[in-house]
Amino acid sequence: MTPSELIARAIQRERQRADISLTALAQQAGLAKSTLSQLEAGKGNPSVETLWSIAAALGVPFSHLFEMPEPEVKLIRATEGVGVSSDHADFSTTLLDKCPAARRRDIYRAKVLRGEDRRANPHPAGTVEHVIVISGTVTVGPVDKPATLNTGDYYRYPADVAHQYVAECAEAQIVCIMESLE
Amino acid sequence: MTPSELIARAIQRERQRADISLTALAQQAGLAKSTLSQLEAGKGNPSVETLWSIAAALGVPFSHLFEMPEPEVKLIRATEGVGVSSDHADFSTTLLDKCPAARRRDIYRAKVLRGEDRRANPHPAGTVEHVIVISGTVTVGPVDKPATLNTGDYYRYPADVAHQYVAECAEAQIVCIMESLE
DNA sequence: GAACTACGTTCGACAAAACGAACAAAAGGC
DNA sequence: GCCTTTTGTTCGTTTTGTCGAACGTAGTTC
Numbered sequence A, B: 001m002t003p004s005e006l007i008a009r010a011i012q013r014e015r016q017r018a019d020i021s022l023t024a025l026a027q028q029a030g031l032a033k034s035t036l037s038q039l040e041a042g043k044g045n046p047s048v049e050t051l052w053s054i055a056a057a058l059g060v061p062f063s064h065l066f067e068m069p070e071p072e073v074k075l076i077r078a079t080e081g082v083g084v085s086s087d088h089a090d091f092s093t094t095l096l097d098k099c100p101a102a103r104r105r106d107i108y109r110a111k112v113l114r115g116e117d118r119r120a121n122p123h124p125a126g127t128v129e130h131v132i133v134i135s136g137t138v139t140v141g142p143v144d145k146p147a148t149l150n151t152g153d154y155y156r157y158p159a160d161v162a163h164q165y166v167a168e169c170a171e172a173q174i175v176c177i178m179e180s181l182e
Numbered sequence C: 001g002a003a004c005t006a007c008g009t010t011c012g013a014c015a016a017a018a019c020g021a022a023c024a025a026a027a028g029g030c
Numbered sequence D: 001g002c003c004t005t006t007t008g009t010t011c012g013t014t015t016t017g018t019c020g021a022a023c024g025t026a027g028t029t030c
Helices: A003-018 A022-029 A033-040 A048-058 A062-066 B003-018 B022-029 B033-040 B048-058 B062-066
Strands: A074-076 A091-097 A105-113 A118-120 A127-135 A138-142 A147-149 A154-158 A163-167 A171-180 B074-076 B091-097 B105-113 B118-120 B127-135 B138-142 B147-149 B154-158 B163-167 B171-180
Touching (some): A003 A022, A003 A033, A003 A048, A022 A048, A033 A048, A048 A062, A048 B003, A105 A163, A105 B127, A127 A138, A127 B105, A127 B127, A147 A154, B003 B022, B003 B048, B003 B062, B033 B048, B127 B138, B147 B154
Antiparallel strands (some): A074 B154, A105 A171, A118 A163, A138 A163, A154 B074, B105 B171, B118 B163, B127 B154, B127 B171, B138 B147
16 A cells, blocks of 8 residues: 555545535645645645645544544454464463554453563553453563452553563463553 | 654654664665755655655654653552442443543443443544453444453444443453543 | 774755646536 | 536646755774
8 A cells, every 4th residue: 555545545534524625625724726636636745744734624633644444343252363473472462453543552462371471671661551350360560560460450550661471370361451652 | 843843853763763874774765865864853844755665664653753752550459449430230330540631541340230231322423442351241332233242352343323231141341441533 | 094984964956746727517596 | 597606627837855966074994
């Protein structure tokens, strides 16, 4: 998918959603009609300022113009899901919902097996993780502030430092929400 | 914050993170050094294709170039938590983490008891809910697209329409992430 | 210390994006 | 039916982003 096409579709989609004419949008964005026309035709390579104006006029976050339209609903069974590669056999994660461009948030389902503990390197500054235990007992959190959780427990902690996931039983399942503040 | 500054910072940040020189990045992206230099100086207004090349060369998602860069811990036991008032006795929710001002995202843990089904009125436009089942069996989702979930299952659906939570067993526990776009 | 490499910046030339006017087509208004 | 308004597209002109070469600087090598 080339960027031009992506943007072309996004603008068309958002403009249709806002129910506004090309002419009106151009006027509100302070752009020439011709510019918009070519962009929607996929024959453009706009500058960021141009796109910025369009996003502002459409009242959508800037990065919305680069997103693929997603299906409305999404269902992942407990036994399904695309696994996320891990170098630890005792820790398998499933990415449930990828963070849209507009926000920074990923949802994982992870299975933690007893054995060697899983240590994660720090994520980018400002990253926070939320863990809710589905089954079993796990010790999670920053290495200096770990918490031992049972089914249903919730724990939030900074993930921009080294942190760990340790199963206290044969197999534990957790939900992990990883998000970065802007 | 003007787009130029935003991009300038983002490129600097990502390039530093990747530990690569301006010259090398330019070569890998197929761009002129001068172009990158001006962009990092905040004196540019690049086209999307230019940015696309940079993002690809940096190995980061395209939209990462538009995000602002950036913790205490919080633990709620399965038996704890501030309950959220509900007019239905068979549906008790606990607000695990309130949405910060920067984003719109609330995390709930909810207990659904068998009995009359719980119907929720539409949330503001663009609201999406994510549900992960901790225990039991529940039927959730828009009234026209419900899904019956078992332990560990994940379901995402638009919540700006009428939706429901129905326990298919005596008592089910779920995690619900409610988020609004923008 | 001269010669070499790698780094990032500045400059003129060119190609391309954005503009504005003129264009054809369709949708109301009377 | 005709006129008016609004729709989106096309074309020549102006503006500007991109390129490549030349530049100053810093760090290595012999």
